[in-house]
Amino acid sequence: MITAIRNGRVRRAAAVVVTTGALLTTGALGMAPAQAATKPTIAAKGGYAMNNATGKSLYTKAADTRRSTGSTTKIMTAKVVLAQSNLNLDAKVTIQKAYSDYVVANNASQAHLIVGDKVTVRQLLYGLMLPSGCDAAYALADKFGSGSTRAARVKSFIGKMNTTARNLGLTNTHFDSFDGIGNGSNYSTPRDLTKLASSALKNSTFRTVVKTKSYTAKTITKTGSTRTMSPWTNTNGLLSSYSGTIGVKTGSGPEAKYCLVFAATRNGKTVVGTVLASTSIPARESDAKKIMNYGFAQ
Numbered sequence: 001m002i003t004a005i006r007n008g009r010v011r012r013a014a015a016v017v018v019t020t021g022a023l024l025t026t027g028a029l030g031m032a033p034a035q036a037a038t039k040p041t042i043a044a045k046g047g048y049a050m051n052n053a054t055g056k057s058l059y060t061k062a063a064d065t066r067r068s069t070g071s072t073t074k075i076m077t078a079k080v081v082l083a084q085s086n087l088n089l090d091a092k093v094t095i096q097k098a099y100s101d102y103v104v105a106n107n108a109s110q111a112h113l114i115v116g117d118k119v120t121v122r123q124l125l126y127g128l129m130l131p132s133g134c135d136a137a138y139a140l141a142d143k144f145g146s147g148s149t150r151a152a153r154v155k156s157f158i159g160k161m162n163t164t165a166r167n168l169g170l171t172n173t174h175f176d177s178f179d180g181i182g183n184g185s186n187y188s189t190p191r192d193l194t195k196l197a198s199s200a201l202k203n204s205t206f207r208t209v210v211k212t213k214s215y216t217a218k219t220i221t222k223t224g225s226t227r228t229m230s231p232w233t234n235t236n237g238l239l240s241s242y243s244g245t246i247g248v249k250t251g252s253g254p255e256a257k258y259c260l261v262f263a264a265t266r267n268g269k270t271v272v273g274t275v276l277a278s279t280s281i282p283a284r285e286s287d288a289k290k291i292m293n294y295g296f297a298q
Contacts, residue, residue: 002197037297040290042275043283045257048190049295051130052198052264058123058271058295063191066172068275070251070259071132072193073180078125078209079124079200080160081140089122089205093143098150099135106181108134111232116222122205129209129249130232137179154178165192168199180251190274195202197261198272210247213239219296237285238262242292246270250284262288264296 039059048063050056057063081087095113103110103162111133113119119127119139127136138154145153161175173188173196188196200206215230238245240267244264251259258280263272271292278284 014084023163030177031070032113035195037294040294042278042287042290043280043289044259044275044278046166046190046276047164047274047291048194049271049291050194050198051295052201052270052272055198058282058298059273061190064172064189066187066189068182068253068256069180069186069188069193069276070253070256071134071180072188072249072251072259072274072276073175073177073182073186074128074132074137075193075196075200075249075261076161076164076175077140077178078128078206079196079203080157080164081121081125081144082203082206083164084144087121089120089125091121091123092118093121093124093139094118094140095135095139096150098137099142100136103133103135107135107179108179109235110134112230113139113220114221114227117227118220119217123219125209126215126217126232128213130212130215130234132235132250133177133232134179134181141178165196168195180189180253181257182255193261193274193276194272197263197274201247201263201272207246209247210234210236211239211245236260237281238264238288241285242289248272250281252281258284260284260288264292266296269296 046062049059095115095117097115109132111127111131113135123139126138127133141154141157145157147153147156165173170192173192176183176185213234214231216231219227221227235250244266247263248261257277259276261274273291275287278287
């Protein structure tokens, strides 16, 4: 009888230990998902982010699906310019009527460059990346392409864009324009654009330009006087609304919808990423913030 009671006690004690162990185990498992960040839902059709230092993927959504890129194309425009040998950022470019006619004909975003003004390459890069000036993009393509005609120089410059894409291993990327106003064959993917941005950010001039909120250019007029341009404001709202943002470039268009290539640094960690085909300007910024929060939490 005593043995039975003892055994009973032993059995009951063992049961308590097992149950407690089960509770501890369950509790530990239950807590793990709560500690890990939940992958966010975004409005954009495609998205990608990576750790800039390691290249580790932090977020993917249709990351390798080709889509129209809009003005995020201008990241490559800037990269090709900055890769020119013996580049003189203070070299002056005279603004041609063709650049002005082009933005008017395409109802394109512009830096409102004045025909006949002499503008430096550095200023053109700000005009390209802040207000997303297609006139600035045209001027740069005309300046840094090769050929005896403007059409030949532009074609040459776009060729350099595609060569650079191949050299970077961007197998799902192709450009048929210098600014994103494509002719049916201007596309990339969230992963490719993120890799492109990561590469471009290695250049100090690029880094300086894309993190600038506002820039006022002083150009030289036909008569030699100085013209103070209206300030160019960066279209990337994250610079004012997300702590640590260091760039990179917005894009939009009827086919592209709303795009954003973004990068931010917090506590020594840089997250760089892309959203393509989001539903609005606020949505693309919200998408980027969600992805970066998720990336920084990993």
